[in-house]
Amino acid sequence: MNVDVGVCTYKRIAVAETLASLGALTLPPGVALRVIVADNDETPEAEARIRTAAETSGLDLAYVHAPSRNISLARNACLDAARGEFLAFLDDDETVTPGWLAALLAEAARGGWDAVLGPVKAVYGPDAPGWLAAGDFHSTAPVEAGGRILKGYAGNVLIRMDAVRSRGLRFDLARGRQGGEDDDFFYRLTDSDGMIGFAPDALAYEPVPPGRQSLKWLLKRSFRTGQTHGARLESRFRGPARLAQIGVAGAKGGVCLAGAAASALSPARRSKWLVRGSLHAGVVARLAGLKELQLY
Incomplete structure (x- = not known):
């Protein structure tokens, strides 16, 4: 089974840590991994750095330049470059546990889901306000409505590519700067009878930058x-x-x-x-x- 992991990036040095965590994955038998990095910067200045990080981590890399400053462009570039049965998405400041992909694939096989979400655990620094860390406002997990998960997020998800291609799903370019492009994408998946599952053991970690701690x-x-x-x-x-x-x-x-x-x-x-x-x-x-x- 071929699985792609899409990482959309824009001027973020921490993408090297994301790639290192992907290089440390424990893959199930028979699973081949390829990582697609879609660089959303105006110029491909980060290409050499990304290629070096991928090589250091032992990853099969597909680097795609997808300018500029519109996350939907980068996400669609990952859809276009994907050639595996599944495409997973991670943010460029996230890291995953060694069993992350195995947990997503196991849940996809168990439930026959069109997409499977994993939890994202926020990591607060020592300078974060106490109320913010106590409330854990930035961690992400799916919400059910009427016994179904109706929307998803692109920070930790595995998508069955047949479900995407058969529906002609794309990320809306108009939402590429305002946000909500992933909400909209998964709403359209479930509105067309797509089903989303949840793998609680497919854990990703994401640091919370100071600009979002308010x-x-x-x-x-x-x-x-x-x-x-x-x-x-x-x-x-x-x-x-x-x-x-x-x-x-x-x-x-x-x-x-x-x-x-x-x-x-x-x-x-x-x-x-x-x-x-x-x-x-x-x-x-x-x-x-x-x-x-x-x-x-």
Whole structure:
């Protein structure tokens, strides 16, 4: 079995650590690994450094220059370069455990899933605010709705390429700078009857940079996530039904504000309520026609 791992990168030195962790994987018998690095910089200045890191880690590398500054371009370049039965995605600042890929493949075989998500564990530095680490706001795991996982994320996922090609799925270039391109991609997968599973042992670690260690950044990210969900609702509901969705999201936002007020003495719990409320505010804003944020 041939498996590709796509890593989209933009001027990030830590990609060498990502490649080193991929070189240390314990592969199941009969599995051949190839790593696709899609460089999203304007010029391929990082090519030599990436090739050296891959060679040092003993990796079969496909380097692709995919300019510029649009993550959807880089993700689509990985889709185009993939030749294996499966394509996994990792972020260029993540590292994985030795059993990461084996766990994803085992769950894909067990459930026959079109995609399998793994958890991403946030790593906070010593200077991170105490409430932030206590609330663990940056770790990622899938959320079920009605017994199904309806959306995914590209930070730790294995995708069956037949499911992508048969549906003509691509990452939306319009979302390549504002964020939410992976939410949108996996919504379209599940809206077309695709199924997503979860492999809890397929663990990836991701450090949290100082620029993202604030409530302001969390609120913006959550608001934008809500806008992406609102865009999906907008395509499914019209007239009074859309107004009803605005009412539902507004009511949920009100509950979150009440929860934040009740948790005023606990920074972590208060912030969780506010972040959740920001998501519902994003849904309302998108359904009301507000332009989506450009997060990156």
